[in-house]
Amino acid sequence: MATPSYRNAKNVGHVMIGQGAIAQLGEVLAPLRAKGGPAVWFFDHFFAHNDLPKRVPVVEGDVVIFVDTSEEPTTDGIDAYTDQVRKELAGAMPCALLAFGGGATMDTCKCVGNLLTNPGKAEDYQGWELVKNPAPYKIGCPTLSGTGSESSRTGVLCNEAKNLKLGMNSDFTMFEQLVLDPDLSVTVPREQYFFTGIDTYMHCFESLSGSYRNVVVDALAEKALDLSRHVFLSGDMMAEENREKLMIASYLGGLAAGFVGVVHPLSAGLSMVLHMHHGIANCYALSVLEDIYPVQYREVMDMMQKQGVSLKKGICANLTDEQYQQLYDASIVHEKPLTNALGPDYRKVLTPENVIARFKRM
Amino acid sequence: MATPSYRNAKNVGHVMIGQGAIAQLGEVLAPLRAKGGPAVWFFDHFFAHNDLPKRVPVVEGDVVIFVDTSEEPTTDGIDAYTDQVRKELAGAMPCALLAFGGGATMDTCKCVGNLLTNPGKAEDYQGWELVKNPAPYKIGCPTLSGTGSESSRTGVLCNEAKNLKLGMNSDFTMFEQLVLDPDLSVTVPREQYFFTGIDTYMHCFESLSGSYRNVVVDALAEKALDLSRHVFLSGDMMAEENREKLMIASYLGGLAAGFVGVVHPLSAGLSMVLHMHHGIANCYALSVLEDIYPVQYREVMDMMQKQGVSLKKGICANLTDEQYQQLYDASIVHEKPLTNALGPDYRKVLTPENVIARFKRM
Numbered sequence: 001m002a003t004p005s006y007r008n009a010k011n012v013g014h015v016m017i018g019q020g021a022i023a024q025l026g027e028v029l030a031p032l033r034a035k036g037g038p039a040v041w042f043f044d045h046f047f048a049h050n051d052l053p054k055r056v057p058v059v060e061g062d063v064v065i066f067v068d069t070s071e072e073p074t075t076d077g078i079d080a081y082t083d084q085v086r087k088e089l090a091g092a093m094p095c096a097l098l099a100f101g102g103g104a105t106m107d108t109c110k111c112v113g114n115l116l117t118n119p120g121k122a123e124d125y126q127g128w129e130l131v132k133n134p135a136p137y138k139i140g141c142p143t144l145s146g147t148g149s150e151s152s153r154t155g156v157l158c159n160e161a162k163n164l165k166l167g168m169n170s171d172f173t174m175f176e177q178l179v180l181d182p183d184l185s186v187t188v189p190r191e192q193y194f195f196t197g198i199d200t201y202m203h204c205f206e207s208l209s210g211s212y213r214n215v216v217v218d219a220l221a222e223k224a225l226d227l228s229r230h231v232f233l234s235g236d237m238m239a240e241e242n243r244e245k246l247m248i249a250s251y252l253g254g255l256a257a258g259f260v261g262v263v264h265p266l267s268a269g270l271s272m273v274l275h276m277h278h279g280i281a282n283c284y285a286l287s288v289l290e291d292i293y294p295v296q297y298r299e300v301m302d303m304m305q306k307q308g309v310s311l312k313k314g315i316c317a318n319l320t321d322e323q324y325q326q327l328y329d330a331s332i333v334h335e336k337p338l339t340n341a342l343g344p345d346y347r348k349v350l351t352p353e354n355v356i357a358r359f360k361r362m
Numbered sequence: 363m364a365t366p367s368y369r370n371a372k373n374v375g376h377v378m379i380g381q382g383a384i385a386q387l388g389e390v391l392a393p394l395r396a397k398g399g400p401a402v403w404f405f406d407h408f409f410a411h412n413d414l415p416k417r418v419p420v421v422e423g424d425v426v427i428f429v430d431t432s433e434e435p436t437t438d439g440i441d442a443y444t445d446q447v448r449k450e451l452a453g454a455m456p457c458a459l460l461a462f463g464g465g466a467t468m469d470t471c472k473c474v475g476n477l478l479t480n481p482g483k484a485e486d487y488q489g490w491e492l493v494k495n496p497a498p499y500k501i502g503c504p505t506l507s508g509t510g511s512e513s514s515r516t517g518v519l520c521n522e523a524k525n526l527k528l529g530m531n532s533d534f535t536m537f538e539q540l541v542l543d544p545d546l547s548v549t550v551p552r553e554q555y556f557f558t559g560i561d562t563y564m565h566c567f568e569s570l571s572g573s574y575r576n577v578v579v580d581a582l583a584e585k586a587l588d589l590s591r592h593v594f595l596s597g598d599m600m601a602e603e604n605r606e607k608l609m610i611a612s613y614l615g616g617l618a619a620g621f622v623g624v625v626h627p628l629s630a631g632l633s634m635v636l637h638m639h640h641g642i643a644n645c646y647a648l649s650v651l652e653d654i655y656p657v658q659y660r661e662v663m664d665m666m667q668k669q670g671v672s673l674k675k676g677i678c679a680n681l682t683d684e685q686y687q688q689l690y691d692a693s694i695v696h697e698k699p700l701t702n703a704l705g706p707d708y709r710k711v712l713t714p715e716n717v718i719a720r721f722k723r724m
Contacts, residue, residue: 006380008390008539011373017578018368028370177370180578215610216379216542223585248577 009216010171011255012140012151012178019244021181022141026057028177029096032137037095038062040085040136042109044069044101044143050187052100052143063088069104071275073111075159078122081108082115098139099175100184102196103147103156103278106140110155110173113138122168123159131170140175143184144192145246146199146279148254150178158272163330165268180251182244193238194309195279197246198300200253201228202282205296206261210340213258220256224249232303261341262292262350266358269331273323274315283311288358292341316359324356331355371578372533373617374502374513374540381606383543384503388419390539391458394499399457400424402447402498404471406431406463406505412549414462414505425450431466433637435473437521440484443470444477460501461537462546464558465509465518465640468502472517472535475500484530485521493532502537505546507608508558508641510565510616512540520634525692527630542613544606555600556671557641559608560662562615563590564644567658568623572702575620582618586611594665623703624654624712628720631693635685636677645673650720654703678721686718693717 016024029039040063043053048066058064063085068077094116099109111122113135118125125131140150149155153174154167167173185193204221207213227249231242266285270276276284283300290297304310316327332338332355338346378386391401402425405415410428420426425447430439456478461471473484475497480487487493502512511517515536516529529535547555566583569575589611593604628647632638638646645662652659666672678689694700694717700708 004380004382006378006383006386008376008378008386010376013375014370014372015578016368016370017576018366020366021368024368024370214379215606216377216613219585219589219610219614223581227581244577248581251578252581 010153010174012174013176015178015180015251017180017248019181019183019240021179022056022184025141025179028139028179029057032095035095037093038089040089040094040097041065042067042097042099042101042105042112044105047100047143052184056100063094067101067105067108069101072158072165072271072278073104073108073156075122075126075157078108078111078115078157082112082122085112085116094136096137096139097135098141100141100143102142102144103149103199106142106147106149106175107155107157109138109140110135110149110175111157111168114155114168114170114172122157123162125168125170126157126159126164126166128169131168131172133172135172137177138175139177139179141179141181141184142247142250144188144196145185145243145250146196148200148203148250148257150175150180151251151254152257154257156278163272163326164333165272165330178251180247182240182247185243185247186238190238190307191309192279194232194304194307195277195283197228197237197250197279198232198303199279199282200224200246200249201232201300202263202286203260204228204253204256205293206263206337206341207256207258209261209293210259210337211343212340217256217258220252221258224253224256227252229299233306237307259340260337262289262338264337265331265334266355268334269327269359272330273326280311284315284362287311288361311362313362316362324359325352327359328352328355372515372536374536375538377540377542377613379542379610381543381545381602383541384418384546387503387541390501390541391419394457397457399455400451402451402456402459403427404429404459404461404463404467404474406467409462409505414546418462425456429463429467429470431463434520434527434633434640435466435470435518437484437488437519440470440473440477440519444474444484447474447478456498458499458501459497460503462503462505464504464506465511465561468504468509468511468537469517469519471500471502472497472511472537473519473530476517476530476532476534484519485524487530487532488519488521488526488528490531493530493534495534497534499539500537501539501541503541503543503546504609504612506550506554506558507547507605507612508561510562510612510619512537512542513613513616514619516619518640525634525688526695527634527692540613542609544602544609547605547609548600552600552669553671556594556666556669557639557645559590559599559612559641560594560665561641561644562586562608562611563594563662564625564648565622566590566615566618567655568625568699568703569618569620571623571655572621572699573705574702579618579620582614583620586615586618589614591661595668599669621702622699624651624700626699627693627696628717630696631689631721634692635688642673646677646724649673650723673724675724678724686721687714689721690714690717
């Protein structure tokens, strides 16, 4: 028997954790500044009207970008941000890129980073191991927990022309440093906190239900699931202690990022066709997968009730046949997770009729 | 209130996990070899009569050291290994250091690494943040699970002249790469497997019982404890699946390394005065701490019974008064863990009479 080829998993280099930790950002930046070059700051556009950008050590000559996160990041959007950053840098190589936001902002920072040191366009790097040159040093400061983008090796982008949601999967996509400060998530609206936060639960249970596994990934995913359950089944999911727990769950869940299952492909379809955010799209997907994931379906419905959040019905009720076909196509294309969940014959279960009927029930 | 100063925790850079993963070591080494310089290989002396050194990609010009692990590493021992390595390197800087063994071999590799790039002797670096220059790239391949040395930032040394067991605590002490191959632990004798393996349980429960905590450390420590319990309360602790679980537990436990409690200081006393190995010394320590840790005392006694291992009684029965005093001194000096477990007034509980009576009961 040939020895299997194991992946050499990269970890996030440094992690600083604690309430108010963001105050130590200057200290973290100092050795990078010493090497020269401006810093590039990516803030979720929400922070344009918030004091956060004034509380962090931005200096003259730095580049500040407010990322429009009303929709999921797109390949075209990344190309535009890259052009903007390049222009403002005027030939300088940045000492660091920093991201303050949720998955959309962090993925934008991660993908722009890759394009600053690699030629071509964002879509050239959608896939696995396509990035050739190391990106500038990146620091992630999540302000919204759940996606695991802070610790994962992907930056997920919607490619409109190809009707494809796919990440830049590469060790170079990862952050080198994280600052996990639960104070940063205090201003998140409740529904957004829930729908983004539950993403950790989703990708961890999908990884644990699949056939591609390893003991470390399982251990991290189980712990992330425990923490998520604790947060969403407790009285106030946004209590300070719970915001810290969810931040850690998201971080561990991102490190555990293995293969997902049926939720994520259907969710990708919704993001592509209806421009829906990943977290809420996951919840819609699970809401019509009660036959495949009965236990998790019940648990997430309980969590939603407990936290007083709900899904509006009928979101896919009146689409055109072409749109239903697009939903199907943008879902079924995700071979790896679907095989992980249902085996190689997944198309026998997930026929176009079966999948489209599920979308119509949402 | 001033913002507290949080530690910026470093992670091990890369981790490869799986049965037979050691076969990919050549692949891992290739980019390091490309930069030039020989590799330095540290093997536990057990492997001098085993085929492992022939199964790994040692090439001409590399330095191979067999580490005598009959006793815990000492500052004098590290100085001697450093001289030997320096002499064999004849002025070259190594492309990598590699360690195959348990905590003693890995700590030897870690400490010699620091001394290859920092002047002076091993004892100059016992403490916190004393190492100034980065060590050469280090690859850890544990063959014995439990100590967490593979993922911790310390290399623990006995300083005979100072009657002090203390580590070189530094980010530079850490491995950059780990290869966790459960096949490597198949030849470990059962008693050694148990006494070393249980170290993870010990430092994780002590960290979780203490007052210095954070949510990530807790999460990792809890998971490591779960895995340890599973391994030692199951039928055959050395079944292949259990060897993999224990290897992961040890890795997570090392990452979680926080502050320990009363077990480790008493254990340090035994290592200093009786030259006892850390793992079994921990078990002796817990065996006389049933009043402080009743639950863990019971659980470990159950595990020992289940796995058919036992502690010989009377190991400290006939020592001199001077030796009892040395045992006390080498234990009580560990202020941080003792404060963590019992608060600042720990000396009121752990008087010389109290502690010496405990040693006499072992």
